[in-house]
Amino acid sequence: MLELKNIYKAFNPGTINEKVALNGLSLKLNEGDFVTIIGGNGAGKSTMLNAIAGVWKVDEGQIIIDGVDVTSKPEHKRAKYLGRVFQDPMMGTAADMEIQENMALAFRRGKARGLGWGINKKEREQYRELLKTLDLGLEDRMTSKVGLLSGGQRQALTLLMATLVKPKLLLLDEHTAALDPKTAAKVLELSDKIIAEYNLTALMVTHNMNDAIKHGNRLIMMHEGRIIYDVSGEEKKNLTIDELLEKFTQSSGEQFANDRALLSSKR
Amino acid sequence: MNILTSILNSLPGAVAQGLIWGVMAIGLYITYKILNVSDLTVDGSICTGGAVCVMMMINGYSLPVAMLCAFLAGMLCGLATGIFHTAMGIPAILAGILTQLALYSVNLKILGKANQAINADKYGLLVSLRNVKNVPFYKNTILIAIIFVVALVALLYWFFGTAKGCSLRATGSNLSMSRAQGINTKSNTVLGLMISNGMVALSGALLAQYQGYADVSMGRGAIVTGLAAIIIGTAIFGKISKNFAVQLIAVALGGVVYWIVYQVIICLGLDADLLKLLSALVVAVFLAVPYIKSEYFSKPKKRKEGAVNA
Numbered sequence: 001m002l003e004l005k006n007i008y009k010a011f012n013p014g015t016i017n018e019k020v021a022l023n024g025l026s027l028k029l030n031e032g033d034f035v036t037i038i039g040g041n042g043a044g045k046s047t048m049l050n051a052i053a054g055v056w057k058v059d060e061g062q063i064i065i066d067g068v069d070v071t072s073k074p075e076h077k078r079a080k081y082l083g084r085v086f087q088d089p090m091m092g093t094a095a096d097m098e099i100q101e102n103m104a105l106a107f108r109r110g111k112a113r114g115l116g117w118g119i120n121k122k123e124r125e126q127y128r129e130l131l132k133t134l135d136l137g138l139e140d141r142m143t144s145k146v147g148l149l150s151g152g153q154r155q156a157l158t159l160l161m162a163t164l165v166k167p168k169l170l171l172l173d174e175h176t177a178a179l180d181p182k183t184a185a186k187v188l189e190l191s192d193k194i195i196a197e198y199n200l201t202a203l204m205v206t207h208n209m210n211d212a213i214k215h216g217n218r219l220i221m222m223h224e225g226r227i228i229y230d231v232s233g234e235e236k237k238n239l240t241i242d243e244l245l246e247k248f249t250q251s252s253g254e255q256f257a258n259d260r261a262l263l264s265s266k267r
Numbered sequence: 268m269n270i271l272t273s274i275l276n277s278l279p280g281a282v283a284q285g286l287i288w289g290v291m292a293i294g295l296y297i298t299y300k301i302l303n304v305s306d307l308t309v310d311g312s313i314c315t316g317g318a319v320c321v322m323m324m325i326n327g328y329s330l331p332v333a334m335l336c337a338f339l340a341g342m343l344c345g346l347a348t349g350i351f352h353t354a355m356g357i358p359a360i361l362a363g364i365l366t367q368l369a370l371y372s373v374n375l376k377i378l379g380k381a382n383q384a385i386n387a388d389k390y391g392l393l394v395s396l397r398n399v400k401n402v403p404f405y406k407n408t409i410l411i412a413i414i415f416v417v418a419l420v421a422l423l424y425w426f427f428g429t430a431k432g433c434s435l436r437a438t439g440s441n442l443s444m445s446r447a448q449g450i451n452t453k454s455n456t457v458l459g460l461m462i463s464n465g466m467v468a469l470s471g472a473l474l475a476q477y478q479g480y481a482d483v484s485m486g487r488g489a490i491v492t493g494l495a496a497i498i499i500g501t502a503i504f505g506k507i508s509k510n511f512a513v514q515l516i517a518v519a520l521g522g523v524v525y526w527i528v529y530q531v532i533i534c535l536g537l538d539a540d541l542l543k544l545l546s547a548l549v550v551a552v553f554l555a556v557p558y559i560k561s562e563y564f565s566k567p568k569k570r571k572e573g574a575v576n577a
Contacts, residue, residue, distance in 0.1 A: 053447070079449030086443065094440035097433075105437050108430055109449045115426075118433030161448070 023225030080110030083162030092158030095147030289519030294466030307363030311370025316468025317475030341468020349457030
């Protein structure tokens with residue numbers, strides 16, 4: 001489904017601020033894999049997702065999605081295969097446009113955008129039904145500007161938009177990190193539901209070790225731009241936070257020195 | 268009393284000129300408000316439009332052909348800025364300045380000299396400052412300008428409702444989201460700049476006919492006039508409805524208000540040399556209003572005793 005082969009990416013190369021963000025990263029996903037990704041700050045989690053999405057070009061390596069080599073394809077061409085939800089709730093939706101217009105934009109992901117109407121009546125009904133499933137009352141506010149919604153509502157909408165056209169791969173980049181715990185739990189639950197319902201292949205970055213263990217069928221841990229631990233199946237199900245922390249110390253030779261990860265694992 | 272008569276006398280001209288500049292302001296609205304790009308190309312492309320139209324008519328081409336070519340020439344100006352910006356990574360504002368400067372030479376070459384007159388008696392012009400009063404209504408420049416504005420608003424209303432148009436609006440609203448949804452933001456930015464400058468050039472073609480000449484410096488400060496029209500229009504008429512068509516009409520009416528105020532100020536005897544200074548200051552003040560409001564006049568609301576921190 002997804003194959004990353006020996007990816008390298010350095011930011012600010014040749015300067016004192018040089019940072020090797022991805023350092024020989026390789027990963028292979030099977031169809032239907034729901035992978036949670038953990039790691040300290042600067043481990044390369046979000047960078048990996050951005051590399052897949054094509055936000056910039058990688059320095060070395062190959063990215064293959066569903067058998068297609070997309071390494072040199074620009075971001076908007078890769079969008080055809082990908083559904084994305086960002087950490088910042090503001091990033092995934094167009095604030096100046098209506099809820100239904102945002103959905104109509106997402107509905108046309110991967111298709112040619114011509115001079116036909118940007119949204120039609122039939123779609124509208126379809127969107128209303130889908131919005132109902134969110135249980136946020138958005139189905140009655142379809143002509144409201146998205147900028148009027150709360151962060152949680154926007155994130156839920158983004159999630160819906162990312163999966164409106166079934167993506168080959170869903171990229172969730174700490175998509176609950178900016179939300180309050182209650183909303184975060186709700187959005188996460190929704191993610192689970194959608195992924196299961198459409199049998200999606202998904203990558204989910206999280207800082208919350210509990211969530212990482214609880215969700216998905218596979219867990220990977222990143223450190224310094226590489227995957228240092230990859231676990232799936234029964235073994236993953238039976239993981240505990242303490243084991244994870246220990247694994248981190250073992251594999252990286254460092255303490256998991258990340259307050260945020262530790263704190264969020266306690267809640 | 269004299270002043271009042273002269274104001275009243277100049278009113279039809281101001282309205283006509285305002286509507287023609289309204290066309291320009293609507294073009295500018297596409298980049299400034301929809302694409303969220305400050306495009307300074309317009310100072311050059313408005314003149315390009317006027318120059319192309321006048322020179323083609325002098326050389327025997329029919330009015331519709333000349334105006335169509337003016338529109339296309341404007342689109343080329345937008346294309347140049349678009350390429351500077353998207354393919355060469357130059358910041359939009361600088362890309363516009365570069366094109367604008369380059370266009371000064373281009374416009375001089377098109378015109379052959381700094382100023383080319385076109386005689387309203389010899390050529391069948393669509394609009395002219397002679398045709399604002401005491402002519403049959405169907406020849407009246409105000410009516411023709413209104414038809415232009417309405418037709419363009421209708422066209423844009425349709426376009427920005429299409430899938431392509433929606434993707435353009437998304438590009439202006441949120442670049443990351445647009446790319447994530449598979450929208451080619453670069454080509455959309457170029458397209459937006461082209462449509463915008465095409466319309467600006469069209470208004471230049473109307474303006475040249477209206478005043479009876481194309482002048483190489485006719486576009487100086489056009490962006491400020493256009494912004495003034497947008498700001499005045501949306502402030503006065505934009506509140507009526509958030510509907511896109513209403514917003515565009517509001518912008519055109521903003522142009523009319525601008526030119527009426529301009530005429531009144533002239534009739535009151537203000538030194539015409541100072542008008543550009545005044546326009547710039549007025550626009551600066553209006554652009555500053557949101558910032559000043561938030562920076563100096565927003566007081567943190569006092570929380571009520573015992574209110575729960577939500």
